[in-house]
Amino acid sequence: MSWVSIGSITDIPRRGARCVETPIGKIAVFRTAEDRVFAIEDHCPHKGGPLSQGIVHGTAVTCPLHNWVISLETGKALGADEGSVRTIPIKVEAGMLFIGLVVTADRAA
Amino acid sequence: MKLVIIGNGMAPGRMLEHLLESAPGRYNVTIFNAEPRVNYDRIMLSPVLSGEKNYEQIIIHGDGWYIKNGITLYKGHRIVAIDREAKTVTSDHGVVEPYDKLVIATGSVPFILPVPGNTLAGVLSYRDLDDVNAMLLAAQSRAKAVVIGGGLLGLEAAAGLEAQGMDVTVLHLMPTLMERQLDPAAGYLLQRAIEDRGIKVICKANTKAIVGDKKVEGVELADGRIIPATLVVMAAGIKPNAGLAKDAGLATNRGIVVDGGMQTSDPDIYALGECAEVGGHVYGLVAPLYEMARVAAAHLADEASAAAFVHSDTPTKLKVTGIELFSLGDFADGEDRHEIVLRDASAGIYKRVVLKDNRIIGTVLYGETADGAWFNDLKKKQVDITDMRDTLIFGQAYQGGAPLDxxxxxxxxxxxxxxxxxxxxxxxxxxxxxxxxxxxxxxxxxxxxxxxxxxxxxxxxxxxxxxxxxxxxYNPAAVQPMCGCTTLGHDDVRRLIKAKGLKNIYAVMQELEWTTSCGCAKCRPALNYYLVCDWPGEYADDYQSRFINERVHANIQKNGTYSVVPRMWGGVTSAKELRAIADVVDKFNIPTVKVTGGQRIDMLGIRKEDLPAVWADLGKAGFVSGHAYAKGLRTVKTCVGTDWCRFGTQDSTGLGIRIEKFMWGSWTPAKVKMAVSGCPRNCAEATCKDVGVICVDSGYEIHFAGAAGLDIKGTEVLGLVKTEDEALEVIVALVQMYREQARYLERIYKWAKRVTIDEVRHQILDDLEKRNGYYERFVYSQKFAQVDPWSERVSGLHKHEFKPMATIGMADAAE
Incomplete structure (x- = not known):
């Protein structure tokens, strides 16, 4: 896995999200009211809605298409719904964000 | 035997009642009253001051009562001397009366602050009817009054003066009101309630002087502030009126010292009421004074079983209409004490019971005092409450095994x-x-x-x-909470936002005790709307609490692309506009173009990144956002009216455009769709809209509360108006009323059903003042709402929304 810089934490509004285009698809990067950051696949387990466009509350996001609520910590659907999205490793260093991507060597070469 | 009574207040009055019953004819009674009147209920002076009662209604013993019982009453006679040797009393009018037994009931005198200016004209105390009459006279000026003292008496005086139209300020030396009867929490609630009626309260206010030249002009505080006033009421406390007894050589301390039988140091002289001191206590509330009266009467009647007076705590109640307050006993904290507290912030209820050894020693009730008597009883009887400790605070109805049904x-x-x-x-x-x-x-x-x-x-x-x-x-949980973050329903939240002046989402969540740190996707958009609606120009829209459509001003589609609908005023377009749309469709490869039900054109399948560029091109042709995504004004559908139609009665297209131009940009609880038809044939289908107009020869029939979605419902007729101007005014007022009252996501027809059609009609058509108020508030809020969101974003607003934060290629990912 390699850590890739995606920009500054201030590029994302609090209680908001941005998306990042990567070779493995769109990734949604979230910043909570308390400045915690999370990265998950930008693809709701229900009907593929863009989670980066949802309303962020606590450490969860509500999908804009059909209001599924997805935990940013686990990627799992909360409440009565079942399903999950992949979470992506993310770290903050001196205000800069890095996500951890695993790309196989032969494809990268 | 001759019984002389000095003073004619409530205590000696009650004593005489007992005495006349137990030993009729035993005494020949003479009363000297310094006040020129009969016995009246001093507790009710506050309702007299506030205008809720008059003097006649508070008389306890009328003149007839004295005559019937053969009692001689000297009105307006102050006793100036007691001669214990000769056993006589002398009045200021020179009447000398001998006695066998004497009862002193001289009451109390107000405590007048020893500050400069305390004798100026306009400085009053609050003890008797003369004081009340003087205050009522002063209140006619409708000027400013200062009440010194935030205790029971002071607050009642303040409320009464305020009710008489005066601008009242209460000065209180201590940090919280009524600190001797209330703990700080209840004192705070009381202060809020007092302030809510328009009375100013200044605590920790140390009066330095009363200023003025002959007449009162203001009160100066130790910190230098001067509170202007033409009337100053001293209600800083009372002290027993024991001077006469002291001069006669009777034992006095704070009051006239008496034993448990109300006897003074002279066996033929008794004292009772506020002037008496028993076991080191002096009293100011009526219950113990009545108890003194009972004891004194028994002793005067020489009853063998005459009991001694025993000290007991008396509950305090404030007699200010609309404020429920009860206080009893000792409520200070202490290591050997336990307390049970119930708070209900939204209802303004606070209850506290203080326990020692599982017995009640004190109670403070604010907001709901029905159980006061019950708590008092438990305290008096020293009931061990161990078995009901869990439910004690809820009151009597919840005791006794299973909760009472x-x-x-x-x-x-x-x-x-x-x-x-x-x-x-x-x-x-x-x-x-x-x-x-x-x-x-x-x-x-x-x-x-x-x-x-x-x-x-x-x-x-x-x-x-x-x-x-x-x-x-029936499911009693009728008030649906807004969401899982609160137990409050939408109506309560709306009311509290206004009442508490909450002006941002965090304040709402904090003050209304939200159970989540930052809400959820249900409550946040609702709160944002309520704040936008209630505080136009003050509240900064919380962008992150808007649904994606209202954030990017387009409609999200199932595949994450967006659709864009430009405004076509009244459904009217032109070759230039259509050409611009065609060019945009070609340039951005827009897959679907469709005519909507609201008489405009929808372009579907636009990538989010392209939105600003699409808007830029549409903007050049003069298009603005159609708000097809908004909980706001959508479209005003029209027919061609008198411009073309051979049946048209009015310019329906013109009115539709006028309404749309006036109202676009406004946020509403749910979407608002309108239509204007030029004749009753109703080609614009106005009778299933949120608001519709049917033009007729005689004017404009205004319809509302229709539905043609999940529910199908014809409109209700609001009424007929004669001119286009009036039609616009009525529609604007109606929508504003809906904006201010409805729950988020509640369409007009559901709201109207709730508040009733009649009520809407009454407020919008009959009550011109209300209508105008709604209209003005809408116009004001439009100043901040009518900004085209598309051109703002073309100019760069929120540009982060429209492009990825980063794009990572294969090489970056593999280093």
């Missing part, structure tokens, strides 16, 4: 029992309506009977009645 009490009420005081609705009417009209929700009952539709304080009773009438068919 609150339904039983309601079921037992007679049919003519009044349930809703505001609207005068009795039980029979409510039950009748529930049964006859098959009502199942509280809203329906409100709509049909008006019960609980005004102040709402009887809502619980109405709900219990519904349970009793409907049985299991």
């Amino acid at each position: 609150p339904m039983a009490a309601v079921a037992a009420l007679p049919d003519d029992a009044e349930i809703c005081g505001c609207n005068g609705v009795c039980k029979g009417k409510i039950v009748g309506a529930i049964q006859a009209k098959s009502l199942t929700s509280l809203d329906d009952v409100r709509a049909h009977t008006k019960a609980s539709a005004s102040c709402g304080s009887c809502t619980g009773l109405v709900e219990q009645l519904m349970s009793v009438t409907l049985g299991d068919a």
Whole structure:
């Protein structure tokens, strides 16, 4: 896995999200009211809605298409719904964000 | 035997009643009253001051009573000397009266602050009817009054003066009001309630001087502030009036010292009331004074069983209409004490019971005091409350094994029992309506009977009645909480936002005790709307609390692309506009173009990144956002009216465009769709819209509360107006009323059903002042709302929304 810089934490509004285009698809990067950051696949387990466009509350996001609520910590659907999205490793260093991507060597070469 | 009484207040009055009953004819009674009147109820002076009662209504013993009982009453005679050797008293008018037994009941005198200016004209105390009359006279000026002292008496005086139209400030030396009867929490609630009636309260206010030249002009505080006033009421406390007794050589301390039988140091002289001191205590509340009266009467009657006076705590109640307050005993904290506290912030209720060794020693009740008597009883009887400790604070109704069924009490009420005081609705009417009209929700009952539709304080009773009438068919949890973050319903939240002046989402969540740190996707957009609506120009829209469509001003589609609908005013377009749309469709490869039901054109399948560029091109052709995504004004559909139609009666297209240009950009609880038809053939289908207009020869018929979605419902007729201007004004006022009252996501037809069509008609058509108020508020809020969101974003606003934060290629990812 390699850590890739995606920009500054201030590029994302609090209680908001941005998306990042990567070779493995769109990734949604979230910043909570308390400045915690999370990265998950930008693809709701229900009907593929863009989670980066949802309303962020606590450490969860509500999908804009059909209001599924997805935990940013686990990627799992909360409440009565079942399903999950992949979470992506993310770290903050001196205000800069890095996500951890695993790309196989032969494809990268 | 000759009995002389000095003073004619409530205590000696009560003593005489007892004495006349137990030993009739034993004494020949003479009373000297310094006040020129009979015995009246001093407790009721506050209602006299506030205008709720008059003097005649508070008389206890009229002149006839004295005559009937053969009592001589000297009115306006102050006793100036007691000669214990000769056993006589002398009045200031020179009357000398011998006695065998003498009762001193000289009461108390107000404590006058020893500050400069305390004798200026306009400085009053608050003890008797003369004081009240002087205050009433002063109040006619409608000028400023200062009340010194935030205790029971001071607050009652302040409330009374305020009720008489004066601008009142209360100065209180201590940090919280009524600190001797209330703990700080209840003192705070009381202060808020007092301030809510427009009375200013300044605590920690140390009066330095009363300023003025001959007449009062103001009160100067130690910190230098001067509070202007033409009337100053000293209500900083009372002291026993023991001077006469002291001069006569009787033992005095704070008051006239008496034993448990009310006897002074002279066996032929008794004292009772506020001037007496028993066991080191002096008293100012009526209950112990009446107890003194009972004891003194028994001793004067030489009853063998005459009991001694025993000290007991007396509950304090504030006699200010609308403020419920009860205080009893000792409520200070202490290591050997336990307390049980119940708070209900939204209802303004605070209850605290202080326990020592599992027995009540003190109680403070604020907001709901019905159980005061019960707590008092438990305290008096020293009941061990161990077994009911868990439910004690909820009151008597919740004691005794299984919780008492609150339904039983309601079921037992007679049919003519009044349930809703505001609207005068009795039980029979409510039950009748529930049964006859098959009502199942509280809203329906409100709509049909008006019960609980005004102040709402009887809502619980109405709900219990519904349970009793409907049985299991009724779910009492009628108030749906907004969401899982709160127990409050939308109406309460809206009310509290206004009442508490909450102006941002964090303040709402904090003050209304949200259970989550930053809400959820249900409550945040609702709160954002309420704040936008209630505080135009002050509240900064919380962008992150808007649904994606309202954030990017387009409609998200199932595949994450967006659709864009430009405004076509009244559904009218032109070759230039159509050409611009065609060019945009070609340039951005827009897959679908469709005509909407609201007479405009929808472009579907636009990538989010392209939105600003699409808007830029549309903007150049003069297009603005159609708000097809908004909880706001959508479209005003029109027919061609008198411009072209051979049946048209008015310029329906023109009116439609005018309405749309006036109202675009406004946020509403749910979407608002309108239509204007030029004749009753109704080609614009105005009779299933949120608001519709049917033009007729004589004017404009305004319709509202239609639906053609999940529900299908024809509109209700609001009324007929004569001119286009009036039509616009009525529609704007109607929409503003809806904006201010409806719950988020509640369409007009649902809101109207709740508040009733009649009420809307009344406020918008009949009450011109209300209508104008709504209209003005809408116009004001439009100043901040009518900004085209597309051109803002073309200019760069929120540009982060429209592009990825980063794009990572294969090489970056593999280093």
